[in-house]
Amino acid sequence: MRKAFLALAAVATLASVATTAQAADYAIDPTHTFVTFEIDHFGTTTNRGRFDKKEGTVQFDRAAKTGKVDISIDVASINTGTDAFSKHLQSAELLDAAKFPKARFVSEQFVFNGDKVAEVVGQFTLLGKTQPVTLKANKFNCYPNPMLNKRETCGGDFEATIDRTAYGLNYGIDWGFAKNVRLVVQIEAVKQQ
Known part of the structure; x- marks a missing residue:
């Protein structure tokens, strides 16, 4: 009887640990998060810009190697x-x-790759x-983070190249403007209490 009780207690403890080990919530730090773009201009120069307003959340579990991201970009904030x-x-x-005021x-x-995030695979919405x-x-x-009472902050530099015509963004294609746009995303997110 005692062995059964100890086994039951061990199972209950493990179940409790398993249910409390979840992804932590992080909020995007807008002062350390930038979404920029680069596009070739007739093979001569590169046009660049950034979106100044963005918001979002991240759920991240390093131990389970899982995560979720939801970032919205205010399109009118392009600079x-x-x-x-x-x-x-x-x-x-x-x-x-x-x-279409938001991209997402x-x-x-x-x-x-080991303990480091190598890629984030998702869906990008632009122009609907x-x-x-x-x-x-x-x-x-x-x-x-020493500026935030040592609250955990996670982030990195990410990039992707998109074909803008896949979103219906065809302006200038007939004149020879490039269709590929390089997106560079610098993101930091702060763990929430």
Whole structure:
């Protein structure tokens, strides 16, 4: 009887540990998170810009090597450093920010290389169209943030190349503008209490 009780207690303890070991919630730190783009300009230069407003959440479990991401980007916050160019990108000819105010990346699949995140596989929505996108990690790390009372902060530098025409973003294709756009995502997220 005593052995059965001890076995039952051990199972209950393990079940309790298993149910409490969950992915932790992290909030995107907008001061350390940037979404930028690069696109070739007639093989001569590279046009660059960034989106200044973004928000989102991350669920991350290093032990289980799992995670989820949901990031929204305010399309009207595009900033190229040149007002006229930024306004043109916001227009109906290109990103149509009035009709499609948000772009969004959602993922439920993290790919690990050892203990480090190597890729985040998900879906990217732009101009109302959703396509698969894999963000490849150039860097990834978690650290006790000294500026936030040592709260765990995780993040990295990620990149992907998308075909903009897959989203219906065809402006300038007939003139020879490039269709491939390089996205660079620098992200840090702070563990929530």
